[in-house]
Amino acid sequence: MKLLKQFAIIMGVYALSEIILMILPVKFPANVLGMILMFILLCAKVVKLEQISDVSTFLTTNMGFFFVPAAASVARDLGIVADTFWPILAICIIGTALVFASTAFTARLVQKIQTRKENV
Amino acid sequence: MKFMSDFLSSPISAIFVSLALYSFGVWLFKKTKLAFIHPLPVASILIISLLGFFHVDYDLYNKGGQIISMFLGPATVCLAVPLYKNLDKFKKNIIPILLATAIGSIVAVVSVVLLGLIFGLDRQVILSVIPRSVTVPIALAISGQLGGLVSITMLSIVITGTLGTVFVPYLFKWFRVKDEVANGLAFGTSAHAMGTAKAMEINELMGSMAGLSIACVGIVTLILAEIIQRFI
Numbered sequence: 001m002k003l004l005k006q007f008a009i010i011m012g013v014y015a016l017s018e019i020i021l022m023i024l025p026v027k028f029p030a031n032v033l034g035m036i037l038m039f040i041l042l043c044a045k046v047v048k049l050e051q052i053s054d055v056s057t058f059l060t061t062n063m064g065f066f067f068v069p070a071a072a073s074v075a076r077d078l079g080i081v082a083d084t085f086w087p088i089l090a091i092c093i094i095g096t097a098l099v100f101a102s103t104a105f106t107a108r109l110v111q112k113i114q115t116r117k118e119n120v
Numbered sequence: 121m122k123f124m125s126d127f128l129s130s131p132i133s134a135i136f137v138s139l140a141l142y143s144f145g146v147w148l149f150k151k152t153k154l155a156f157i158h159p160l161p162v163a164s165i166l167i168i169s170l171l172g173f174f175h176v177d178y179d180l181y182n183k184g185g186q187i188i189s190m191f192l193g194p195a196t197v198c199l200a201v202p203l204y205k206n207l208d209k210f211k212k213n214i215i216p217i218l219l220a221t222a223i224g225s226i227v228a229v230v231s232v233v234l235l236g237l238i239f240g241l242d243r244q245v246i247l248s249v250i251p252r253s254v255t256v257p258i259a260l261a262i263s264g265q266l267g268g269l270v271s272i273t274m275l276s277i278v279i280t281g282t283l284g285t286v287f288v289p290y291l292f293k294w295f296r297v298k299d300e301v302a303n304g305l306a307f308g309t310s311a312h313a314m315g316t317a318k319a320m321e322i323n324e325l326m327g328s329m330a331g332l333s334i335a336c337v338g339i340v341t342l343i344l345a346e347i348i349q350r351f352i
Contacts, residue, residue: 010194017197029261031196032338038200049204056198059191063313064160065142066192067256069185070274071164075171075178077271080245084272087239088249092279093287095231099253099310100291103224103333107302110216 006055009047013038124174134184141166156286158314161278192257199331202320206328213301217329220302221336224309228253228337229344233352243352248272250345252280255312258338262345277312284311285318304329309337 017033041047074081127133144166145159171181203210210217229250236246248268251259256277263273288311292303300323307319308330316334320327 007194010197014193014197027265029258029338031193031257032335034193034197035200035335038197039203042200042204043207049201052198052201056201059195059198060201063192063195064158064317065139065163066188066195067160067274067278068138068142068163068167069182069189070256070260070270071160071278072167072171072181072185073178074164074271074275075168075181077269078168078172080269081271081275084241084245085275087236087241088245088272088276089279090239091232091235091249092252092276092283094235095228095252096280096283096287096310097291098231099224099228100288100306101295102227103220103309104292104295104297104302104306106223107216107220107305108297108299110219111213111299111302114215 003055006052009052010038010055010059013041013047125176125180128171128174128176129180129183131184131187134181135187137170138163138167138185138188156282158282158285160314161282164278196255196257199334202324202328202331206325209301209325209328210332213329216301217305217332218336220305221309221333222340224306224333225253225337225340225344228309229341229348233348237352244268245272246352247345247349249276250348251341252276253310253312254338254341255334258342259312262342265342266345266349278314281311281314284315288315289318289322300326301329305333308333312337 014030014034017037018030021028021030021033038047042049128137141163142159145157145162148162149157149159167181170176171178232249232252233246236249241249244267247266248263249272250266250268251262251273254262254277256274259273259277260270262268263270284307288307292306297303297306304319304323304326307315307326311318312334316327316330319330
């Protein structure tokens with residue numbers, strides 16, 4: 001019963017965000033709005049952490065499993081995948097290194113500027 | 121072969137096979153302790169092989185697969201929990217979080233487009249690879265909006281995520297960034313949920329920073345993708 005109630009709260013927030021997007025004329029993914037909404041509800045203490053913690057831990061720690069069917073859709077486009085695999089791999093390797101470096105250094109730079117301002 | 125086709129086209133068996141192969145992937149990961157043997161690529165490759173070997177149509181398997189994919193929605197909603205747990209750190213680092221994830225997302229999109237053009241990839245393939253560092257549910261929305269291929273998008277996301285668990289831990293040793301916030305943001309921005317999972321293993325603050333960057337990266341990439349597709 002405890003777990004069902006937790007799942008109901010999570011699905012309730014998700015459903016609410018879907019309803020909001022049905023009314024508002026904006027293109028936005030319902031799951032992301034649901035995440036933002038859940039964050040606001042937790043901050044406002046409308047939803048308490050204990051009311052969702054077990055189910056949310058289960059869902060987030062096993063998230064990789066929920067990607068399996070989408071990843072298996074490669075089975076449909078094997079030809080294109082075979083033709084483009086190596087360039088895509090190269091893009092991912094170079095791109096990941098660039099993104100990691102630029103994100104980490106931007107964060108450090110901003111932090112350093114902030115601490116310098118505090119010290120002045 | 122008719123039997124296997126019938127077996128896999130039953131949603132119950134499709135879910136069972138997916139669970140069993142993913143559990144096998146988890147077991148293999150623990151047994152081998154090799155970072156690149158992540159359960160997601162292991163399970164996906166085994167399912168793709170199974171479908172190919174027994175000539176089962178992907179859409180038949182996906183009748184059960186859709187039920188699994190449905191859990192992505194509530195799982196994304198729950199990403200709010202680690203954020204909330206680190207609310208103080210979030211407030212304290214709001215400026216680095218927003219700036220770093222925005223810069224990282226721009227670098228991600230621009231690098232895909234430039235390298236894609238250099239390698240002479242088709243426009244549709246480039247568009248499919250653009251959301252490679254975004255979390256799966258948002259990435260699929262972006263790919264769909266751009267007219268990309270789900271399979272290529274998933275392939276590039278899984279490659280990126282695998283790199284995030286294998287290669288990124290070395291990156292942050294090489295770059296000598298000794299700050300949990302900066303590293304967490306870099307993990308999440310460069311390698312979405314798989315990078316976040318790795319960051320979460322190392323440290324919860326790092327994981328929550330990565331989890332937070334996922335949302336920012338998703339929104340920034342969504343907007344950027346709309347703009348950049350007009351130029352290629």
